Amino acid sequence: MDTELQRPLSFRLSRRGERNNQHPYATDSDCLDADDGGGFLSSRRLPQDNPIKIMWKQGFIRLVFVAGILWMLVILVGLLFHVFSCQSSFSFFSAICNKESKVFISKDLHGLTPKAEHRCPIPLASDPEKIVIPDGKTPDVIVKGLTYIEEEDLVNNGSHTFPLFGGNQSWLQREKSFKLKPNMKVHCGFLRNGGANMNPVDIEYVKKCRFVVASGTFDGYDVPHQPSNISIRSKKLFCFLMVVDEVSLKFIKKNVTVRKDRDKGMWVGIWRLIPLKHLPYDEPRRNGKVPKILTHRLFPEAQYSIWIDGKMELIVDPLLILERYLWHDKHTYAIARHKHHKSIYEEADANKRRKRYARPLIDLQMNIYYYEGMEPWSLKKNTISDVPEGAIIIREHTALNNLFNCLWFNEVNLFTPRDQLSFGYIVYRLRGLFKFFMFQNCEYNSLFVLHLHTREHSSKVEWIKSLSEFKGNGSSMKESLRRIWLVDSLSKES
Secondary structure (H helix, E strand, C coil): CHHHHHCCHHHHHHHHHHHHCCCCCCCHHHHHHHHHCCHHHCCCCCCCCCHHHHHHHHHHHHHHHHHHHHHHHHHHHHHHHHHHHHHCCCHHHHHCCCCCCHHHHHHHHCCCCCCCCCCCCCCCCCCHHHCCCCCCCCCCCCCCEEEECCCCCCCECCCCECCCCCCCCCHHHHHHHCCCCCEEEECCCCCCCCCCEECHHHHHHHCCCCEEEEEEECCCCCCCCCCCCCCHHHHHHEEEEEEECHHHHHHHHHHCCCEECCCCCEEECCEEEEEEECCCCCCHHHHCHHHHHCHHHHCCCCCEEEEECCCEEECCCHHHHHHHHHHCCCCCEEEEECCCCCCHHHHHHHHHHCCCCCHHHHHHHHHHHHHCCCCCCCCCCCCCCCCEEEEEEEEECCHHHHHHHHHHHHHHHHCCCCCHHHHHHHHHHCCCCCCCEEECHHHHHHHEEECCCCCCCCCHHHHCCCHHHHCCCCHHHHHHHHHHHHHHHHHHHC
16 A cells, blocks of 8 residues: 555556556446456445535435425414414404504505405395395484585686686685584585586486486497396386486487487486586586586485496496495495505606696696695505595485585596595595595405496597696687686685
């Protein structure tokens, strides 16, 4: 062994060269025999990995195995904690599962909850025939008496005469309308000679309507979509009223069958058509807010109403809707929350990006709201969201609810017809006295089938980017020019 170690390096390299230059047809066993003559029984050791490398491989495999076990344990513990928290009597733990709680909302804001479903099951009663309708009306506690301003002088600024429908509400009157009293008198549209007139035959018909499903279409954007899954009881109990303008009435007559009853009332399937004459605004979108928000004024005898946009097809019995969203938990006003936005300022930015309305008018409205103390939505607020999905509104026509709708409409009349921007503002101004149920957006999508409009909205004002573009664009801009002048003059009063 000592002599082997002492041999020069050149001698050892030559020995390796001799091994590599063996006969090309020599077998592996021949090579082994030539080396030590021992074959497979030779005591010569085959090449092996470094002991440290072997230990590292074995340690890594153990590490992966242990990590997998720990990860499964974490998932199991998380599932057990979720089940425990959902059934716990402790408010903090139960709030983790409650989608209405601030704990859950905070998790959702930080992306710690599963992605929201588009549609989800609704805990509806199974049989409309077994629904018990409450006796009487919900007592009026805060506001007991509500009347409306219906007579005013016409306003003229020298070049434009304002429509009278929404009234000439001063800034002081606007401020006073937010201070609730037992008896109140406010602007609420329908000033005398202001337009939005119904036919006498329709006025008589709606007097008998206590339960109403209302919808509307203006400027020929939609045709009536027939509701499905309507029980015989609901067909007898509800009036299905579709408010239309003359353009939409012509469009409907051209595309679907319209029948007349013996009183000359017009019908499309289950829908009774309610034409409005002398529309108060030159914007179809703003005209559509009259039946949507002021349902209690168009149909004053109604105690309950369900509003659905004209593009929606109702697929749930209206009695089940009232039982789920009003009667079951003793609510009087219900509306869906917006799927994406909680702050009106986020919604305003989205409207501008998508060209849903004139950017200068949206900015004007948001600047005034911010100046008046309307903060962006946060967990500090008492509301789940400031932005509703306005395509469905479920209401009992109490005095306070009617007042809320009047105040909401006054903002639409004063600023932009994007009603989602002003809903949360009215809630803010009423300082928590107005109670409502804002349900999940996925439930909203389970109540209806959404249809596309027959065409895009035609109002040029929706594409305006600057005030200079209002000039010289024809009659479609007059309403917005009036509105800018009105807001400017009212702000000077304050």
